Amino acid sequence: MSATWDLPDFDDHESVHLFRDPESGLSAIIAIHSTHLGPAAGGVRFWHYQDSTLAITDALRLSRGMSFKNAMAGLPMGGGKAVILADKASTKTPEMLRAFGRSIESLGGRYVTAEDVGMTDDDMVVIGSETEHVSGLPVETGEAGGDPGPSTAMGVFLGVKAAIKRALGKDSVADVHVAIQGIGSVGGGLARLLAGEGARLTLADVNEERARAFAADLGGEAVSPDAILAVEADIVSPCALGAVLTERSIAELRCAAVAGGANNQLETREDGRRLFDRGILYAPDYVINAGGIINVGLEYLGQGDRAEVETRIAKIPERLEQVWQESAETGDPASEVADRIARRLIGRR
Numbered sequence: 001m002s003a004t005w006d007l008p009d010f011d012d013h014e015s016v017h018l019f020r021d022p023e024s025g026l027s028a029i030i031a032i033h034s035t036h037l038g039p040a041a042g043g044v045r046f047w048h049y050q051d052s053t054l055a056i057t058d059a060l061r062l063s064r065g066m067s068f069k070n071a072m073a074g075l076p077m078g079g080g081k082a083v084i085l086a087d088k089a090s091t092k093t094p095e096m097l098r099a100f101g102r103s104i105e106s107l108g109g110r111y112v113t114a115e116d117v118g119m120t121d122d123d124m125v126v127i128g129s130e131t132e133h134v135s136g137l138p139v140e141t142g143e144a145g146g147d148p149g150p151s152t153a154m155g156v157f158l159g160v161k162a163a164i165k166r167a168l169g170k171d172s173v174a175d176v177h178v179a180i181q182g183i184g185s186v187g188g189g190l191a192r193l194l195a196g197e198g199a200r201l202t203l204a205d206v207n208e209e210r211a212r213a214f215a216a217d218l219g220g221e222a223v224s225p226d227a228i229l230a231v232e233a234d235i236v237s238p239c240a241l242g243a244v245l246t247e248r249s250i251a252e253l254r255c256a257a258v259a260g261g262a263n264n265q266l267e268t269r270e271d272g273r274r275l276f277d278r279g280i281l282y283a284p285d286y287v288i289n290a291g292g293i294i295n296v297g298l299e300y301l302g303q304g305d306r307a308e309v310e311t312r313i314a315k316i317p318e319r320l321e322q323v324w325q326e327s328a329e330t331g332d333p334a335s336e337v338a339d340r341i342a343r344r345l346i347g348r349r
């Protein structure tokens with residue numbers, strides 16, 4: 001077996017920590033990609049992996065993405081990510097979460113957690129009984145923090161509007177056709193915001209009943225999850241899993257722009273070039289989906305309230321514009337331009 005630094009996704013991460021607590025059954029990885037701009041912030045994912053190399057790879061990729069996302073969001077925070085390796089039955093206990101909290105505490109504030117897939121704000125409260133380096137805790141109305149989903153959805157909504165403006169030259173979403181993959185916390189919130197301003201929606205979820213219910217409620221159409229990326233639409237918005245933009249799916253796209261909330265949408269770096277070569281505008285995922293980390297980042301830093309969160313989320317379209325403009329001027333795909341800007345911000349080449 002190769003060492004962590006031999007894995008293809010190792011990107012000079014500052015440190016990668018393995019934690020095990022036999023009493024609670026905790027097995028966790030915390031990857032710290034960069035603390036150049038501040039404490040490494042990024043959520044913890046609770047997930048069943050086929051093997052530990054896949055779990056380490058996930059932590060490496062996601063933590064690098066957080067460095068880029070936090071830098072592009074203008075937050076004084078570095079990038080990190082944790083994964084807790086779930087058993088097949090996804091058994092999650094308070095003892096396990098407390099042991100995870102002690103693991104975070106042992107890093108002395110270099111890593112700050114929040115919720116990601118498989119975790120809730122109640123879980124953050126349990127983790128917070130062992131460490132103060134936690135965000136995404138339940139909050140009162142008007143404060144920064146709490147569930148990042150609605151903030152992410154708001155940022156993606158503003159980013160979709162920016163993509164509509166750039167790709168279609170329209171100032172309004174009315175009658176613009178948006179196909180959304182994944183109607184969960186982010187995709188569902190996005191669908192509601194778009195419907196509120198008169199967009200035409202096509203929705204898909206592996207939970208097909210859920211997609212149908214949203215479509216009935218918001219006046220859109222539901223299609224099968226296999227069909228959503230190839231729907232003829234103005235905008236395709238991936239809001240489910242990563243690695244959905246592949247050589248094959250990109251060839252089948254029939255849209256002017258891809259702008260969605262899912263993390264790590266491109267399967268490989270070349271897929272950014274494939275989108276560009278097809279003339280499809282791409283909103284780099286970590287730029288458009290930063291609303292949630294802006295919300296919980298400001299909560300952790302104690303730097304402002306809900307109004308400040310909204311002011312900062314409102315800057316997401318400007319950052320996308322900057323990336324698209326540089327892409328148009330240089331002929332480099334938007335994904336590569338964003339990586340270049342982000343790397344510069346975190347002091348890397």
Ligand code: NAD
Pocket residue numbers: 117148149150152181182183184185186187204205206207210225239240241242261262263289290292293
């Ligand atoms: P979620 O679990 O609430 O929703 C995901 C939805 O996608 C679920 O309804 C699920 O059934 C559906 N889904 C899964 N696989 C699918 C498939 N193949 N086709 C269609 N639908 C499918 O998760 P979420 O919080 O909405 O996050 C969605 C994506 O956005 C993830 O990639 C996540 O990493 C990313 N993201 C979320 C946040 C946040 O604040 N929640 C922030 C940044 C990025």
